[in-house]
Amino acid sequence: MILKLAFNGLKKKQRDYLILFTGLIISIAVFYMFLTMSLNKEFILQNSVINNIQAVFLVGTVMLSIITFFYLFYTNSFLLSLRKKEYGLYELIGAKKFQIRRVFQIETMAITAISLAIGLMLGIILARLVSWLLMNSLNVEFTQFKIVYLPAVFWTMAYFLTASFITSTVHNTRLAKSSIIELLHSDMHNDGIPAEPKGSALQILLGIFFLGIGYSALYFMEQLRFIGLFTAPAATTLGTYLLFTALLPNIVRNWKRNKRANFKGLHSFTSGQLNFRLSSLKWVLATIAMLIALSAGAIAGGFAFKNNAFTSIDEYWQYDATLYNPGAAETAVLNSIPVDEQLTFRMKLDDEFMYLVQEELNASPPLIRDFVTYEVVRPDPLPEKLDIVDGSQIISDQWFTALYAINPALEGTKSTRIVPLEEYELAEGEEISILLARTDDFSAYIGEWQKLDELQLDVYTDLFTGFDPKTDSVATKYSQFKAQYAIASGTFFMGFFLGLAFLTMMASILMFKILSGASNDIRRYDSLRKLGVRRRLLENSIYREILVVFLFPGILGLLHVFVGMRMFTFIMDDPYYRLWVSILIFLAIYGGYYFFAVHLYRKIVLPRQ
Amino acid sequence: MKTILEASNISKTYGKKGTAAYTAIRDLSFSMNEGEFIGIMGPSGSGKTTLLNMVATLDPMTSGEITIDGISVSAMNEDQLSDFRSQNLGFIFQDFNLLENMTVFENIALPLSLRNTKLEKIQAGVHQVSAILGIGDLLEKYPAELSGGQKQRTAIARSLIHEPTLLLADEPTGALDSQNAATLLDTLADLNAERKVSILMVTHDPRSASYCSRLLFIKDGKLDRELFPAGTREEFHQEILAVLGDLDRRPVAGVRI
Ligand SMILES: Nc1ncnc2c1ncn2[C@@H]1O[C@H](COP(=O)(O)OP(=O)(O)OP(=O)(O)O)[C@@H](O)[C@H]1O
Ligand SMILES: [Mg+2]
Numbered sequence: 001m002i003l004k005l006a007f008n009g010l011k012k013k014q015r016d017y018l019i020l021f022t023g024l025i026i027s028i029a030v031f032y033m034f035l036t037m038s039l040n041k042e043f044i045l046q047n048s049v050i051n052n053i054q055a056v057f058l059v060g061t062v063m064l065s066i067i068t069f070f071y072l073f074y075t076n077s078f079l080l081s082l083r084k085k086e087y088g089l090y091e092l093i094g095a096k097k098f099q100i101r102r103v104f105q106i107e108t109m110a111i112t113a114i115s116l117a118i119g120l121m122l123g124i125i126l127a128r129l130v131s132w133l134l135m136n137s138l139n140v141e142f143t144q145f146k147i148v149y150l151p152a153v154f155w156t157m158a159y160f161l162t163a164s165f166i167t168s169t170v171h172n173t174r175l176a177k178s179s180i181i182e183l184l185h186s187d188m189h190n191d192g193i194p195a196e197p198k199g200s201a202l203q204i205l206l207g208i209f210f211l212g213i214g215y216s217a218l219y220f221m222e223q224l225r226f227i228g229l230f231t232a233p234a235a236t237t238l239g240t241y242l243l244f245t246a247l248l249p250n251i252v253r254n255w256k257r258n259k260r261a262n263f264k265g266l267h268s269f270t271s272g273q274l275n276f277r278l279s280s281l282k283w284v285l286a287t288i289a290m291l292i293a294l295s296a297g298a299i300a301g302g303f304a305f306k307n308n309a310f311t312s313i314d315e316y317w318q319y320d321a322t323l324y325n326p327g328a329a330e331t332a333v334l335n336s337i338p339v340d341e342q343l344t345f346r347m348k349l350d351d352e353f354m355y356l357v358q359e360e361l362n363a364s365p366p367l368i369r370d371f372v373t374y375e376v377v378r379p380d381p382l383p384e385k386l387d388i389v390d391g392s393q394i395i396s397d398q399w400f401t402a403l404y405a406i407n408p409a410l411e412g413t414k415s416t417r418i419v420p421l422e423e424y425e426l427a428e429g430e431e432i433s434i435l436l437a438r439t440d441d442f443s444a445y446i447g448e449w450q451k452l453d454e455l456q457l458d459v460y461t462d463l464f465t466g467f468d469p470k471t472d473s474v475a476t477k478y479s480q481f482k483a484q485y486a487i488a489s490g491t492f493f494m495g496f497f498l499g500l501a502f503l504t505m506m507a508s509i510l511m512f513k514i515l516s517g518a519s520n521d522i523r524r525y526d527s528l529r530k531l532g533v534r535r536r537l538l539e540n541s542i543y544r545e546i547l548v549v550f551l552f553p554g555i556l557g558l559l560h561v562f563v564g565m566r567m568f569t570f571i572m573d574d575p576y577y578r579l580w581v582s583i584l585i586f587l588a589i590y591g592g593y594y595f596f597a598v599h600l601y602r603k604i605v606l607p608r609q
Numbered sequence: 610m611k612t613i614l615e616a617s618n619i620s621k622t623y624g625k626k627g628t629a630a631y632t633a634i635r636d637l638s639f640s641m642n643e644g645e646f647i648g649i650m651g652p653s654g655s656g657k658t659t660l661l662n663m664v665a666t667l668d669p670m671t672s673g674e675i676t677i678d679g680i681s682v683s684a685m686n687e688d689q690l691s692d693f694r695s696q697n698l699g700f701i702f703q704d705f706n707l708l709e710n711m712t713v714f715e716n717i718a719l720p721l722s723l724r725n726t727k728l729e730k731i732q733a734g735v736h737q738v739s740a741i742l743g744i745g746d747l748l749e750k751y752p753a754e755l756s757g758g759q760k761q762r763t764a765i766a767r768s769l770i771h772e773p774t775l776l777l778a779d780e781p782t783g784a785l786d787s788q789n790a791a792t793l794l795d796t797l798a799d800l801n802a803e804r805k806v807s808i809l810m811v812t813h814d815p816r817s818a819s820y821c822s823r824l825l826f827i828k829d830g831k832l833d834r835e836l837f838p839a840g841t842r843e844e845f846h847q848e849i850l851a852v853l854g855d856l857d858r859r860p861v862a863g864v865r866i
Binding site for chain 1: 665667687688690691692693694695696698700702706707708709710711712715718719720721722723725726728731751753754
C-alpha cells in the first residue's frame with residue numbers, strides 16, 4: 001500500500017527527478033567509459049607506449065568517483081526534501097516510521113538502478129566513441145578492445161550502488177529523527193525575507209583576501225611546490241564561499257538602490273526575484289562556481305596537454321628525422337616535403353669504438369638546445385686535439401648533447417672517438433651514414449615521419465645485431481612523439497569527459513534548484529499577467545533573472561580557470577595554448593543548459609499560448 | 610451620465626466541443642455608469658466570478674460584446690488586452706495576489722513602473738495613495754510581514770494608483786474579519802464617493818453588499834433582479850437578506866445542456 005503510494009508520489013515529481021538524475025546518468029556513463037579504458041586488456045597486452053593511457057584513465061576514475069559521491073549525497077538530500085511532506089502524510093495516516101524509511105531507501109536504490117541501466121548503455125556508446133577517436137588520432141588498431149567489458153560493468157554497479165546505499169542510509173537516520181510536524185511543515189516555509197546583511201563588508205574583504213592567497217599560490221606554484229598544492233585549492237575554495245555568501249545578497253540590494261532603473265517596467269519584479277533567489281542560492285552558487293572551475297579546468301587542461309605533445313617534442317629534438325643508412329625510399333620521402341636543413345655524418349664502428357670525422361662535425365655542427373642557457377645553438381668548433389681521460393675523449397657539454405642528436409640509437413653504447421679525416425679513413429669497421437633532417441613544422445608531416453620510421457626498421461635489423469622490430473624500438477623524434485601523444489590524447493579525452501560529467505552534475509543541481517521553486521512562481525506570473533503585463537515582458541524578465549543566476553558562478557569559475565591554468569606550467573610549456581577553444585566548448589555547453597533551464601521554467605510559470 | 614461599461618447578450622460556455630458543455634453565463638446584459646458602485650451577488654456557482662473575469666478581459670466570452678469606456682474588448686489580441694488591463698482596469702483579488710518578493714512600495718508602484726512613469730511621479734503617487742489607505746509606514750516591508758487587512762489595503766493601493774476607469778473586486782472581504790472588512794468597505798465607499806472611482810464588486814456577504822449603490826443578483830448565469838438602496842445602510846442590509854432568502858427558496862431554474 002505504502003509502496004504504491006510512494007510510487008505515485010514519485011511519478012508526480014518526475015520532472016525534478018529527471019533533472020537531478022541526468023547528472024547521475026552522465027556520471028555513470030563516463031565512469032564506465034573510464035573504467036573500460038583503464039581495465040581493458042587491449043592496453044595491457046599492447047606492448048607499446050599506449051598502455052600508459054590506462055594510468056591516465058585510472059586517475060580520471062578516481063577523481064570522478066570522489067566528486068560523484070558528493071553529488072549523490074547532495075541529490076539524495078534534495079530527494080528527501082522533495083518527499084518530506086508526503087512522508088509526513090503517510091505517517092499521519094498510520095504508516096510506521098520504519099516503513100517510511102524502507103520506502104525511501106527502496107526509492108533511492110530503485111532510482112540508482114534505473115540510472116545505472118541507462119548510464120551503462122550510454123557508457124558503452126561512449127566507450128565505443130572514445131576508443132574509436134583514440135584509434136584514429138593515434139593511428140593504431142585496437143584488436144582486443146571490448147566495449148562491453150564485464151569487470152568494468154561490475155565495478156561501476158558496485159560503486160554506484162554502494163555509494164547510494166551509504167548516502168540514503170545517512171539521510172534515513174535524519175528522516176528517522178524528524179517528527180511528523182516537521183515533516184508536514186517542511187514545504188510551508190516560504191523563501192525567507194533576505195536579512196539585512198551584517199558585517200558583509202568584512203566578509204567580502206576576507207573572501208577577496210583568501211582568493212588572493214589562492215590565486216598567488218596558483219601563480220607561484222612552481223616556487224611553492226607542495227605548500228602551493230595544498231594552499232591553492234583550500235584558499236580558493238574558502239575565498240569563493242566567503243565572497244559569494246556575502247556578495248550575492250548585496251549585489252541586488254545595490255541594483256535596487258538605483259531607483260530610477262528599478263522602477264522601470266518589470267525591473268522591480270526581476271530584481272525582487274533575484275534578491276530572494278540569490279540569497280537562498282548563495283551556497284549552491286558558490287559550489288557551482290567551484291564545479292565550473294573543475295570542469296572547465298579539466299577540459300582546458302586536457303586540451304593544453306594534447307598541444308603540449310607537439311611543443312615539448314620540439315624542445316628536445318631539433319631534427320625531425322634521424323636516418324641510418326638512408327636508401328632510395330627514405331630519400332624519396334624526404335624529397336616530398338620541404339626540408340629546411342639536412343646534415344650527413346659518417347661513422348665507423350669497430351669492436352671498441354665509434355669513430356666520427358672531426359672535419360665533418362666542425363663543418364656542420366648540428367643545432368642543439370643548450371641545457372644551461374636553454375637556447376638553441378650550434379656548438380663551437382672542436383679543438384684540434386681532444387684529450388683522453390679514463391678512456392673517453394673530453395668534449396664540451398654542447399658537443400656531448402650534439403653527439404646524442406646525431407646518433408640517438410648508439411651513442412653511449414660504445415666509447416666515441418672524434419678523429420681527423422685521415423685517421424678515420426684508416427680505421428677498420430663498417431661505415432654507417434647518418435642523415436639529420438629538419439623542417440619548419442614537425443607536426444605538419446607526421447605521416448612522413450611515421451613512414452620513415454617504418455622504413456628504418458629494416459636498416460635497424462641489419463645494423464644492430466639482435467634487433468627485433470616486434471619488441472625493440474629505437475628512440476626517434478617520431479616514436480617519442482607518438483608515446484607522448486598517446487598519453488596526451490588519453491588525457492585530452494579524460495579531461496573532456498571528466499569536465500562534461502562535472503558540468504552535467506552542476507547544471508542539474510542548478511536547474512533543479514531553479515525549477516523546484518518554480519511552482520511557487522506560477523502564482524506570481526499569473527498575477528502579473530492579470531495586472532496587464534505583456535507576455536514578452538514576462539519572458540524577458542525570466543531570461544534576465546536566470547541569466548544572472550547562471551552568470552555569477554560562471555564568471556568566477558572561469559576566472560579560477562584562467563588563473564589556475566598557470567599551475568600546469570609545472571609540466572607543460574604553454575598551458576594557455578588555445579584556451580579559448582576550451583572556453584568556447586565550455587560556454588556552449590553551459591549556454592545550452594541556460595537556455596534549457598529558461599525553456600523549462602517558462603513552460604512551468606507561463607500559461608500555454 | 611457617462612456609461613463606462615456595457616455588456617450586451619454575453620454568454621460563456623465551458624468545455625470543448627464534443628465534451629459535456631456547461632453554460633455558466635447565458636445571454637446576460639447590463640450597463641454601468643461612471644461613478645457607480647455595483648455589487649454582484651448570487652449563490653455559489655451562479656457565474657459571478659465568470660462574469661467578472663470576462664469584464665476583466667481575463668477570460669474570453671463565447672458570444673456577446675463588452676465595451677469599456679467606449680472600447681470593445683472582444684476584437685483585441687493578447688497584447689492589446691494586456692495593455693488595456695494595465696491602462697484601464699484595477700484589480701483586487703480575493704487572495705490579494707501581492708508579489709511576495711517585492712516590498713509594499715514596489716508592489717504599489719508596479720502599475721506605474723509598467724508604464725515607465727517618471728520616478729518622481731511614482732514616488733508622489735505611492736505616498737499619496739498609501740496615505741489614503743493608511744499604510745504609509747509599511748512601505749519598506751514585504752507582504753509576508755503584513756496582516757491580512759494590511760495586505761488587502763496594499764492590493765487596493767496597487768489597484769488604484771494608476772487611476773483606472775474601473776475597479777474590479779472579487780470577494781475583497783473574503784479573507785478578512787468583520788472589523789477589517791468594515792474598514793475596507795468604508796475605504797472603497799469613500800473612494801467611490803470622493804474620487805468617483807467606478808467599482809464592480811463580487812461578494813457573498815450581505816453586509817458588504819449594503820455599501821453598494823446598486824446590486825445585481827445572478828442566478829444560473831442569468832440576471833435575476835436588481836436592487837437599489839433606499840433608506841439607511843441597515844435597512845438595505847435587511848432588504849438584501851430578504852432577497853437572498855427568496856432566491857434560495859425558489860426552485861432551481863437552471864438547465865444543463
Ligand atoms: N474553467 C471552467 N471550466 C468549466 N466550468 C467552469 C470553469 N470555471 C467555472 N466553471 C463553472 O461555471 C459555473 C460558474 O462558476 P463561477 O466561478 O463563476 O461561480 P461563482 O458564482 O463565482 O461561485 P462562487 O460564489 O462559489 O465563487 C460553476 O458551475 C463552475 O463549475
Ligand atoms: Mg467566485
